[in-house]
Amino acid sequence: MTSSSEGEILQSGQLIRDRWKVNKKVGGGGFGEIFDAFDLQNHNERVAIKVESSKATKQVLKMEVAVLRRLQGKKHACKFYGCGRNDKFNYLVMSLQGKNLADLRRESPRQCFSVSTALRLGVQILLGIKEIHSIGFLHRDIKPSNFAMGRTPTTMRVVYMLDFGLARQYLNAKGEIRSPRSAAGFRGTVRYAAVTAHKNKEMGRQDDLFSLFYMLVEFLQGSLPWRKIKDKDEVGRMKEEADFDVLLEGCPSDLLNIPAHLKSLGYPDDPDYDLLEQTLRNILSRMNVNMDDPYDWELNYENISGRSRTTTTTNGNVSTRMKSHTTAVKDRGPENRALDTQAPLTMGEDDDEQTGNCLFRCPPMNSTHTAEKHDDKPDKPKYKRQEFMRPKYGAVSFDVIDAVNARLAAAANGESSPKNNGVVASSSNNDFFQRIRYDTSVDNGKSAGNNVDVTIDLGLRPSRTSDSGPVGGSITAPGTPAAQRAQRPPLQAEPARISKSNRSITLSVGGKRLPPTTVTTRRDTHAFADGSGSTYQRTAATTASKWPDSFDETADEDPILPIDGAAVVPRSPMNHRFPRNLASPPQQGCEIPRGKSIRGISPGISPGICGGYPPAPTFGFFWSLMLRYRIISLKNSFVGNFLQRF
Numbered sequence: 245m246t247s248s249s250e251g252e253i254l255q256s257g258q259l260i261r262d263r264w265k266v267n268k269k270v271g272g273g274g275f276g277e278i279f280d281a282f283d284l285q286n287h288n289e290r291v292a293i294k295v296e297s298s299k300a301t302k303q304v305l306k307m308e309v310a311v312l313r314r315l316q317g318k319k320h321a322c323k324f325y326g327c328g329r330n331d332k333f334n335y336l337v338m339s340l341q342g343k344n345l346a347d348l349r350r351e352s353p354r355q356c357f358s359v360s361t362a363l364r365l366g367v368q369i370l371l372g373i374k375e376i377h378s379i380g381f382l383h384r385d386i387k388p389s390n391f392a393m394g395r396t397p398t399t400m401r402v403v404y405m406l407d408f409g410l411a412r413q414y415l416n417a418k419g420e421i422r423s424p425r426s427a428a429g430f431r432g433t434v435r436y437a438a439v440t441a442h443k444n445k446e447m448g449r450q451d452d453l454f455s456l457f458y459m460l461v462e463f464l465q466g467s468l469p470w471r472k473i474k475d476k477d478e479v480g481r482m483k484e485e486a487d488f489d490v491l492l493e494g495c496p497s498d499l500l501n502i503p504a505h506l507k508s509l510g511y512p513d514d515p516d517y518d519l520l521e522q523t524l525r526n527i528l529s530r531m532n533v534n535m536d537d538p539y540d541w542e543l544n545y546e547n548i549s550g551r552s553r554t555t556t557t558t559n560g561n562v563s564t565r566m567k568s569h570t571t572a573v574k575d576r577g578p579e580n581r582a583l584d585t586q587a588p589l590t591m592g593e594d595d596d597e598q599t600g601n602c603l604f605r606c607p608p609m610n611s612t613h614t615a616e617k618h619d620d621k622p623d624k625p626k627y628k629r630q631e632f633m634r635p636k637y638g639a640v641s642f643d644v645i646d647a648v649n650a651r652l653a654a655a656a657n658g659e660s661s662p663k664n665n666g667v668v669a670s671s672s673n674n675d676f677f678q679r680i681r682y683d684t685s686v687d688n689g690k691s692a693g694n695n696v697d698v699t700i701d702l703g704l705r706p707s708r709t710s711d712s713g714p715v716g717g718s719i720t721a722p723g724t725p726a727a728q729r730a731q732r733p734p735l736q737a738e739p740a741r742i743s744k745s746n747r748s749i750t751l752s753v754g755g756k757r758l759p760p761t762t763v764t765t766r767r768d769t770h771a772f773a774d775g776s777g778s779t780y781q782r783t784a785a786t787t788a789s790k791w792p793d794s795f796d797e798t799a800d801e802d803p804i805l806p807i808d809g810a811a812v813v814p815r816s817p818m819n820h821r822f823p824r825n826l827a828s829p830p831q832q833g834c835e836i837p838r839g840k841s842i843r844g845i846s847p848g849i850s851p852g853i854c855g856g857y858p859p860a861p862t863f864g865f866f867w868s869l870m871l872r873y874r875i876i877s878l879k880n881s882f883v884g885n886f887l888q889r890f
């Protein structure tokens with residue numbers, strides 16, 4: 245543990261948001277520094293604050309926040325307390341855990357754990373990995389220093405997963421596996437990275453599990469054969485050629501099931517988590533190990549302190565054996581313990597445990613791909629009703645989606661009624677209503693009084709009445725007889741509006757010429773506003789829509805985005821394709837008070853994109869084109885993604 249000192253982002257005693265008082269630095273890695281602090285508003289409870297300089301070239305804290313929030317309620321995730329940013333740093337406040345597993349292993353006299361401890365940790369880490377996979381993300385930096393034991397009496401035997409800075413979504417918005425990129429930059433930590441990462445290939449779920457396998461080998465054997473190798477490609481080759489029998493020499497032979505299963509998996513395949521868990525549990529039960537038994541450190545490592553330790557033979561029987569690898573680890577003194585999470589570019593004894601970010605530096609193994617392709621650009625998400633979100637996001641309001649779709653369908657069927665606000669649309673197959681769908685939702689909570697009103701502008705204008713010729717602003721299909729159009733009631737002059745009550749939604753479509761300032765007040769429609777520690781959450785179903793607001797709701801200081809005109813929100817790695825043009829800053833403090841309403845529209849809507857609201861355009865192709873632009877620009881918006889299927 246280190247104390248904070250001059251030059252660090254936070255200083256001891258510093259107050260953040262008048263709530264968290266910094267105590268001292270407890271960790272630091274390639275991407276951030278971690279401090280422990282007191283929560284002055286919660287009986288001085290100890291919390292961890294991870295900070296990242298706002299000048300850091302690689303900003304990962306937003307991703308951490310995004311993932312940690314989704315993991316709330318999972319057993320192996322830290323509690324999320326808040327986040328924010330100012331001109332100097334971004335920060336994330338979460339529950340403080342105890343020692344990480346890298347430190348605990350190094351404190352062991354032989355730098356290894358007993359089989360009992362190693363495999364029980366393995367079970368918990370496996371379940372933690374399963375949790376992050378269940379929310380659609382890969383961790384991509386599974387290693388001992390990214391797991392820590394709880395620090396309270398009730399959590400001290402629970403393993404917590406840390407550090408989601410390199411996470412990546414492997415599911416698209418439909419819950420399908422995203423297409424693998426032909427080249428992806430190396431992500432992770434050389435010592436534990438799967439061969440896939442060494443080859444700069446797209447990592448899949450099995451690769452997180454391969455990292456777990458390497459961790460297990462290290463836990464049991466005290467080291468990995470490539471521990472001292474600095475060259476990433478060389479390490480990759482060693483892993484590719486590794487003989488698992490040799491790696492697991494002297495360990496329960498059942499463990500061979502793990503790499504055997506993982507090697508059988510390709511990028512899109514579902515790992516058999518149960519098989520892996522059962523493999524570990526079977527060994528533990530043969531050894532009569534109880535999951536509640538004390539861990540090695542609780543026994544002061546006395547169970548493994550001699551030159552031999554109790555373990556099992558390859559057939560799983562318990563025996564005592566000499567370790568053959570002791571010479572490989574005896575030079576690892578306590579002085580090296582803190583190295584593995586320091587800056588990734590310094591190569592110390594344990595540097596190969598550092599998180600790598602070899603983007604643009606490390607050519608891929610066996611690959612001719614060039615560096616410019618090695619980024620985290622996501623594949624273009626396809627937005628549809630997101631069935632996969634249902635079990636994971638609990639109260640995602642599919643009834644909202646259905647209600648909107650029903651309204652759109654009604655409009656498409658040419659109904660003119662209060663329900664669709666007088667909008668008459670042709671039932672022609674070309675009608676644009678038939679080609680859009682509402683694809684996400686506002687999770688509005690279950691209790692009454694959580695109503696949220698959202699305004700969506702579809703870019704329609706009040707219609708001109710006309711006896712002949714096209715009528716601007718009417719929603720109609722090209723080819724609708726002019727006479728029919730002329731009798732159509734005008735669209736309402738207000739922006740289209742979705743009023744969402746607790747479990748229902750009303751859509752009205754109208755049009756209004758919006759001056760730029762009005763348009764731009766709509767950024768807060770990312771249906772995403774959960775207060776730190778709040779008892780309710782509102783979430784949109786798409787990550788991309790939430791991304792830009794990751795810090796906003798708890799930020800108490802200057803926004804990073806410029807205040808004046810048409811600022812472009814930095815594109816998130818998850819949202820490269822839809823830069824958001826803004827003409828006003830994001831609303832800070834976008835927490836939606838209970839019972840209040842918010843108004844807004846996609847930040848993607850901008851006069852710049854749509855070319856403003858042209859006067860009295862000829863209906864037909866022009867309107868269709870404009871609407872298409874606007875619908876496209878609505879993608880990833882807070883309240884909904886309209887998908888236009890032309």
Ligand SMILES: Nc1ncnc2c1ncn2[C@@H]1O[C@H](COP(=O)(O)OP(=O)(O)OP(=O)(O)O)[C@@H](O)[C@H]1O
Pocket residue numbers: 270271272273274275276277278292294322338339340341342343344385389390391392406407408409584585586598599
């Ligand atoms: N919530 C927490 N409670 C206690 N300690 C923590 C917490 N989060 C992180 N740490 C400590 O800080 C160390 C570094 O944290 P983390 O891995 O998040 O930083 P990083 O900069 O991403 O590191 P790396 O580049 O090594 O992956 C962890 O190994 C752990 O010891």
